[in-house]
Amino acid sequence: MNEPDILDQVHDWRADGRGVALATVVVTWGSSPRPVGSQLAVDEAGGFVGSVSGGCIEGAVVREALDCIEDGKPRLLDFGITNEQAWDVGLACGGKVQVFVERVE
Template identity: 75%
Template sequence: MSDRDDVLAQAATWAAEGRKVALATVVSTWGSSPRPAGSQLVIDGDGRMQGSVSGGCIEGAVVREALEVMDEGKPRLLDFGVSDEQAWEVGLACGGKVQVFVERLS
């Protein structure tokens, strides 16, 4: 079973239990990105999660957005990025961009 299958199975389990569930999916990347397009993260209404769309502050921001999407029901396309110049200033080799689509499943 792949990581993606695990995430989707967890989403189905949580939805069957009557929990609010949101799914975040990396839809595009450019430059340096910790996770490839297609990577997924499932979040429930209590903030439990499985999978990964990035790491660090991006993942925290995605979880916050997912909790709002669960309440509002409207999906969101999130853009995160850092320029090469900004990356150098914080000790990274290069910049990058990632887009994450967040949708409510139940």
């Protein structure tokens, strides 16, 4: 019933030998569906648990996370979600979020 625990999932993936990156919402402006501290864990195959938005930016964050797993460099990503773009993907969140992505060693 409860959502899978992100840190436990990261632990399990690492124990399984998989490359993993962790994305965390660090700043939000305006109406943003997920609060500061929300996390998304991504494994090297692109599987993920958790969320950093209502679904509008997860695809882009997963792509950056896969690059981060490759090169190990932390990243700070800015997403300004215009209402129009948001409408295109079916989510009228209209907020802005900043997401930190780091590789888990």
